[in-house]
Amino acid sequence: MATIADPTRGEDASTVFGTIMVGRFEGFPSLVRTVGRMAMPDVSRRVHDTLDYYIQQYRGVVVQAKGDGVVALFTAGDGDDNHAVRALGAAVAIRRAFAGEFMTVRTSVHSGYVTVPDTLGIVRSLGEATEDNHISASDRTVELAQGQFEFRSVGRHQVDGVGEVDMFELLAVAKNHAGKLNSYLYHGLEPHDGDTDTMGRNFPVLRDIIQGVRQ
DSSP: OOBOOOTTSSSOGGGOEEEEEEEEEEOHHHHHHHHOTTTHHHHHHHHHHHHHHHHHHTTEEEEEEETTEEEEEEEOBTTBOOHHHHHHHHHHHHHHHHOSSSOEEEEEEEEEEOBTTHHHHHHHHHHHTSOTTEEEEEHHHHHHHBTTEEEEEEEEEEETTTEEEEEEEEEEEEHHHHHHHHHHSSSOOOOOSSSEEESOOOOOHHHHHHHHHHO
């Protein structure tokens, strides 16, 4: 069975228990119409540079990247075993940065021993069932992140070659965990006045990128 290698660790990935995050973007055709074909390569480069930044801040590694999506791996290390929490934190940051007027984001997260096709197949299949601008997670990821995020069950999802997987939607960041997310990402992810930090507030990075290309 093939494996996804984590370049930050000098070991076979089949022995690594970690979390994979897949982000899928919709809206590139409208972006082309907005900025023009000549500017689109620059926009795409800046989008992926920003994705790399968020993933690296949450101590993840980009293992696949293409025009409309990204696959990132999060593993334990440096005294921090919360790879599921960090993957979900990166998903929150990416959703806030890019979901909006020009683009929608579907992000899925799954934890387990990192192998292809099983692990990647599960998380991609969850992503296909995820609504636009939402974040989904498998039951294994939810188990690892309980108390730090809020979820709701959306039922069981059939994954080809694997079987049924319990699927959850990420609703909010627990207020007592928002400060921990801040320690990974170096700009504010401050909670609102309540028990949790909802997913509704965005930081419109994409708008800034488009304005920068137009200048």
